[in-house]
Amino acid sequence: METKDLTMTSLLTKDQRESEAEQSNQREEVKEAEKGTQDENCRLMLADGLAKRGPKSATPGQQVSNGFTTSSPQSSNEGAGLSEAYSAGSTSGPAGSSGAAATLGGLRTLVVQQTSLDRPRETWSKKVDFLLSVIGYAVDLGNVWRFPYICYQNGGGAFLLPYLLMAVFGGVPLFYMELALGQFHRNGCISIWKHICPIFKGIGFAICIIALYIAFYYNTIMAWALYYLLSSFRSTLPWTTCTNSWNTGNCNRYMSTDYNVSWSNSSTSPAEEFYTRHVLQVHRSSGLHQLGAVSWQLALCLLFIFTIVYFSIWKGVKTSGKVVWVTATFPYLVLLVLLIRGATLPGAWRGVVFYLKPDWQKLLSTTVWIDAAAQIFFSLGPGFGVLLAFASYNPFHNNCYKDALVTSSVNCLTSFLSGFVIFTVLGYMAEMRQQDVDAVAKDAGPSLLFIIYAEAIANMPAATFFAIIFFLMIIMLGLDSTFAGLEGVVTAMLDEFPDVLVKRREQFVFGLVCVCYLGALSTLTYGGAFVVKLFEEYATGPAVITVVLLEVVAVSWFYGTTRFCNDIQVMLGFYPGCFWRICWVAICPVFLLFIIISFLAFPPEVKLFDYQYPPWTTALGYSIGVSSLICVPAYMVYHLINAKGTFKQRLSKSITPEPSNDQHRGFIVTNAV
Numbered sequence: 001m002e003t004k005d006l007t008m009t010s011l012l013t014k015d016q017r018e019s020e021a022e023q024s025n026q027r028e029e030v031k032e033a034e035k036g037t038q039d040e041n042c043r044l045m046l047a048d049g050l051a052k053r054g055p056k057s058a059t060p061g062q063q064v065s066n067g068f069t070t071s072s073p074q075s076s077n078e079g080a081g082l083s084e085a086y087s088a089g090s091t092s093g094p095a096g097s098s099g100a101a102a103t104l105g106g107l108r109t110l111v112v113q114q115t116s117l118d119r120p121r122e123t124w125s126k127k128v129d130f131l132l133s134v135i136g137y138a139v140d141l142g143n144v145w146r147f148p149y150i151c152y153q154n155g156g157g158a159f160l161l162p163y164l165l166m167a168v169f170g171g172v173p174l175f176y177m178e179l180a181l182g183q184f185h186r187n188g189c190i191s192i193w194k195h196i197c198p199i200f201k202g203i204g205f206a207i208c209i210i211a212l213y214i215a216f217y218y219n220t221i222m223a224w225a226l227y228y229l230l231s232s233f234r235s236t237l238p239w240t241t242c243t244n245s246w247n248t249g250n251c252n253r254y255m256s257t258d259y260n261v262s263w264s265n266s267s268t269s270p271a272e273e274f275y276t277r278h279v280l281q282v283h284r285s286s287g288l289h290q291l292g293a294v295s296w297q298l299a300l301c302l303l304f305i306f307t308i309v310y311f312s313i314w315k316g317v318k319t320s321g322k323v324v325w326v327t328a329t330f331p332y333l334v335l336l337v338l339l340i341r342g343a344t345l346p347g348a349w350r351g352v353v354f355y356l357k358p359d360w361q362k363l364l365s366t367t368v369w370i371d372a373a374a375q376i377f378f379s380l381g382p383g384f385g386v387l388l389a390f391a392s393y394n395p396f397h398n399n400c401y402k403d404a405l406v407t408s409s410v411n412c413l414t415s416f417l418s419g420f421v422i423f424t425v426l427g428y429m430a431e432m433r434q435q436d437v438d439a440v441a442k443d444a445g446p447s448l449l450f451i452i453y454a455e456a457i458a459n460m461p462a463a464t465f466f467a468i469i470f471f472l473m474i475i476m477l478g479l480d481s482t483f484a485g486l487e488g489v490v491t492a493m494l495d496e497f498p499d500v501l502v503k504r505r506e507q508f509v510f511g512l513v514c515v516c517y518l519g520a521l522s523t524l525t526y527g528g529a530f531v532v533k534l535f536e537e538y539a540t541g542p543a544v545i546t547v548v549l550l551e552v553v554a555v556s557w558f559y560g561t562t563r564f565c566n567d568i569q570v571m572l573g574f575y576p577g578c579f580w581r582i583c584w585v586a587i588c589p590v591f592l593l594f595i596i597i598s599f600l601a602f603p604p605e606v607k608l609f610d611y612q613y614p615p616w617t618t619a620l621g622y623s624i625g626v627s628s629l630i631c632v633p634a635y636m637v638y639h640l641i642n643a644k645g646t647f648k649q650r651l652s653k654s655i656t657p658e659p660s661n662d663q664h665r666g667f668i669v670t671n672a673v
Contacts, residue, residue, distance in 0.1 A: 351427020
């Protein structure tokens, strides 16, 4: 038997043995390449015109170079290139790449799908997680207290015209632009700039600082709401009586059962005294120059809020995407319940008429258009790095165009719905007090919720139930916006310093939350409400508008609208229309410049309760805002100094996008005769 085997072996020719050895070596090389990349699927494809079609030619179920399986094509033409592709004999190449070639009309097209050793990027578990996260971010406390007040103050129903115009020509194009940028480049707000215009990278650092400033005061409002929530678990709500230790002699009950109440200019309601003297304790502070001690009750409430925030975002979008199923949907359920309850109250129609009755004469005022532009901008929230971060976790071919239209529409409709929820109750309050609606609705901001609306709830049957669900809604509206804001910072830092932070995400998030809590301590003092107002008016608003203006200029004028639109075509399979291109190049910069100039020409008169902010506080507020914007010119100088070559060469390199590592595309197309 052994002799027979040896004889059979000897019959093999030398060429056959070499061929088998070569094939065996090729198989070993393929195995080693697959083992080295693990998450990458290396293959060769030959396609006619693939360079024009880009990654949209991938067939359903195929893996692209970032390790994700592509979804079905976005257009009927998508995938045509790959249907023509065929393998023409594998050739061994460098580890991490493979190739194939064939002759088509005398031209050999070699398409190489590169692989990457980088760990694959995290993605949303479901598309709904992304949509709810974006909606939860856009729909925040401002939709409930700011829009109704701004609407009735600027002509009621007539205000809807400038609001919609500003949304169509300013807000939505900016919203769409950020989603597309984040999804295409798959980076946070810092590292994305090396692929757009490297010299503007300071914008990303400025965004992170602004996000920290917002975290310093925004979560304090949720701490107030949590204090109200805990105080609501009583048969008699504490802001309905004047017999508490914090009440003064000017306190007058305004219950629907009290008909013999004498009200004077010095009178205060129990709801107002509960908010100012018990929750905030502003009477123990003389102003920003003397804030007083930290309220330990509010400090504990804020600690609880940040604990929820930490355990919601510490693992990434996989966990926060599940939490928003509650925090983004529960407010809509509560708004519906409160709308039905408010519509059944006596006098509700007075509030609705006051809310929507158009005053067309007001449209001639510049202030109305300024307020409309500012409201839609801060409502949709471009420029905070959140949309870039959220979109970066999407599949490459996700239809972010449709997402932008859907989520921005939901946001605007929510603002409109909130107006009915607020003003039906204000009409009821006016009926009960026998006053005009404008006398009741004189307060804006948190006072509208924590004084006027809280008092109205106390006058309803089942007041405890409505108080609990209302303040739960306030907390959840704030929570998902906080999730989004901090996720924008976390994503930016992890993408910029992946070697250091990616494996230490939980520790980094914990450190970030601790910094935010320590930074918020000034807002927990007896004069903390004054600090909140200062940050809101001066420190963040003008700064973020300026940042977005620089972002639009960098994308439209330096990166180039044509290049940006080509990126969108590669992702979605269609080229953005003329309307979007005009908005990005001209209308959006003018829109943002209009808001900035208006703010500088007509600075807001900041006043809270009886405290008039002194002039030095304006300088302080602007200084805080500039402290974030200084990152932009500082990085420009740093980048030019560290670049090599003559000044002209440095400048040219600074505005030239760096080549992408093609994690999401992974195709290099070369033509050879």
